[in-house]
Amino acid sequence: MIPDQTFQRLVDLHYGALFRFGLSLAGSSDAASDLVQQTFFLWAEKGHQLRDPSKAKSWLFTTLYREYLTTYRRNVKHPLVELDDTTGELPVVDPAVFANLDGSTVVAALHRLDEVFRVPLTLFYLQDLSYKEIAELLEMPIGTVMSRLSRGKEQLRALLTAGTGENGNIVQFEPRKGAVS
Amino acid sequence: MNEDPRLILSARRPRGEDDHEPTIAAAIAAAQDNPALAEWLEKETAVDKKIADSLRSVQPPHGLRDRIIAGARVSRPAGGGSSSWFERRLFGILRYSEAVAIAALLLLLGVALAYNYFTQTMEDRPWQYVAMEKAAGLEAATVSLDHEDWQFETTTGWLRERACPAPTALPVGLRGLSLFGCSSMKWKSSPMGIVCFRLGKDQEVHLVSIAAKDIPDSLSGTPIWQDVGGYMTAQWVEDGTAYMLMGRVPRATLEPLLAVKTAALTLRSRSFFL
Numbered sequence: 001m002i003p004d005q006t007f008q009r010l011v012d013l014h015y016g017a018l019f020r021f022g023l024s025l026a027g028s029s030d031a032a033s034d035l036v037q038q039t040f041f042l043w044a045e046k047g048h049q050l051r052d053p054s055k056a057k058s059w060l061f062t063t064l065y066r067e068y069l070t071t072y073r074r075n076v077k078h079p080l081v082e083l084d085d086t087t088g089e090l091p092v093v094d095p096a097v098f099a100n101l102d103g104s105t106v107v108a109a110l111h112r113l114d115e116v117f118r119v120p121l122t123l124f125y126l127q128d129l130s131y132k133e134i135a136e137l138l139e140m141p142i143g144t145v146m147s148r149l150s151r152g153k154e155q156l157r158a159l160l161t162a163g164t165g166e167n168g169n170i171v172q173f174e175p176r177k178g179a180v181s
Numbered sequence: 182m183n184e185d186p187r188l189i190l191s192a193r194r195p196r197g198e199d200d201h202e203p204t205i206a207a208a209i210a211a212a213q214d215n216p217a218l219a220e221w222l223e224k225e226t227a228v229d230k231k232i233a234d235s236l237r238s239v240q241p242p243h244g245l246r247d248r249i250i251a252g253a254r255v256s257r258p259a260g261g262g263s264s265s266w267f268e269r270r271l272f273g274i275l276r277y278s279e280a281v282a283i284a285a286l287l288l289l290l291g292v293a294l295a296y297n298y299f300t301q302t303m304e305d306r307p308w309q310y311v312a313m314e315k316a317a318g319l320e321a322a323t324v325s326l327d328h329e330d331w332q333f334e335t336t337t338g339w340l341r342e343r344a345c346p347a348p349t350a351l352p353v354g355l356r357g358l359s360l361f362g363c364s365s366m367k368w369k370s371s372p373m374g375i376v377c378f379r380l381g382k383d384q385e386v387h388l389v390s391i392a393a394k395d396i397p398d399s400l401s402g403t404p405i406w407q408d409v410g411g412y413m414t415a416q417w418v419e420d421g422t423a424y425m426l427m428g429r430v431p432r433a434t435l436e437p438l439l440a441v442k443t444a445a446l447t448l449r450s451r452s453f454f455l
Contacts, residue, residue, distance in 0.1 A: 011249050019241040033245050040249045095227035103239035106232055124192070125233045130199050131192035150191040157228070 010047075011040060014060050017126045021061060024110045024122040025068045035071070039064040057128060062137045065119070097161055109159045117152030124149055186211045190222055195230040308368040308396055309425060312389040313410045315366050315375055316427060320385055326362035326377065336363045336376055345374035346390040346422045354438030355388065355426075371395035386428035386435070393423040404439060406432055415439060 015036055022032030042063055043056075050059055106125075110118055123134045135145040189208040192199070199205045212218040318324035330336040337347035345365045358378035366373050373391040380386050393400065400423055404415040413435055414427040428435055 008250060011246060015246055015249055016241055017237075019245065020236060020239050023239065029242055033242055033248075036241070036245065037249050037252050041252050095224055095231060098228060098231045098235075101231055101235045103235045103237075106235045107239060110236075122236075124194070125229070125236045127194050127196060127198065127233050127237070130194070130202070132202075146188050146192045150188050153191060153229075156232070160232075 007044065010043070010056060010060075014057060014128070015040070017128050018060060018064055020107075020126060021122055022064055022068065023107055024118060025065070026072055027111050031072065035064050035067055038067050038071075042067075058133055058137060061123065061129060065137065101160070105160070109156055112159055113152060113155055117148055117155060120145055120148045121152035121156060186215075186218060187221065190225065193226075195226045195233055307398075308371075308373065308391055309389075309407070309409045309414065309416070311366065311368045312373060312375060312387070312425060313412050313427065315364065316377075316385075316387045316389075316412065317410075319364065319375075319377060319387075320429075324364075327364040329362040331360055333360060336360060337374075339363060340365060340374040340376075340390075343372065345372040346392050347374050348376070348388060348390060348422070348424065349420070351388075352426070352439055355386075358386065358438075369395070380428060380430065380434070384428065384430060386426060386430070386438070389425040389427065391423050393418045393421050396423055398423070 018036045018039060019032050022035035023029060026032050026035060039060055043060065047056070047059070050056060110122055110125075113121065120134050120138060123129050123137070124131070129137065131145050131149065132142060135142045138145065186208040189204055190212065193205050193208070200209060209222075212222045315324070319326060328336065328339045330339065333351055337349070340347040340363055343365045355378060358380055360376065360378050363374060363376045366375065368391065371391060373389060376388045376390075378386050378388070398416070400416055400418040402417055402419060404417040404426075407414050407416060409427065412427045412429055413432050414425050415435055416423065416425045418424070426435060426438065
């Protein structure tokens, strides 16, 4: 049995990031909350079986992702398509363009990305996992993760700058069609 | 792996958590020697940091933490706590075997309740209705006669051997019909007999007998006419046995079967059975 204090500390450390990950995946606050609760529920049941406590964070993110695939994407597995490597010249974007960026806009833009890019990119921006840990979680080669991060960033910035008005403010995106509600 | 420093640096977290990692460290070193790459990395890091900060500013719904704690406690020996989420997930976390066991239990309970209801209902029904259902079953051939016979003496003898009251003689009107068998049954543990006759080509009439002391009805020697579930019946008592002549025919069709005896009742021994 996991002591209450240990469990609560684990919740305090990770439930916010897990919620944001779930929100990016499922597209709704309710669905994300369910995913986070289910993840911690499974941890309470099985977490003590984890031999290496330092792997708790990866375990939680992996479990949430699997729960998402099982619950919301039952018939669609994460596609393991190889993409062309990004060719050298990545666009340089002026950081000032994103001065007024807010969280909901980022979530909406992330949700408009293809899931192939959205999942690694969300994990990257949550900053809780290294690219190697992301590769492990998604069970894909490190080079593929780097490639998808690079391409995903390109697409995300294109979406965000496309929504930029003349005065430089970020225009809110509508949630992508088919989002889990 | 593509060795392009920009591709590698795209995987670098903007707050420098990965800077000690050899691949990232080498790419950073390469950027320090390349002004264009350094400028790109500076802007890349700034944009990534802004997007990451924006994403991290999204707050979980109020109360989620408490629901997580409460929901997780349900799965642990400490117990206590529940949430709407838990209720929604209840069936999802049931083990297959538990679900099968519960389903089997519910099925058994349903069968027991249905059996109890059925038997209780059968017990509570008047004897006339129990006889009527038997007659209907015989006519529809959903149940079989216990004893097929065309002779009155052997048929009634078969019933008496099974402790069923049976007529000692037939009403005169019935004697002209073809007898084809009998069955025994019970009403509240009281044995009943039913003797079957053909009426014309495709109709039947039945003479039911039961001990008069076993039934609640106040019958007399004078027949009373009553419709029982679509059957016209004549019911009377004679020598401690209650009789019911029944058929899916009009009263006018049944009356002649007793009419002669009605006359006999007056003229002779007040009996329908001559």
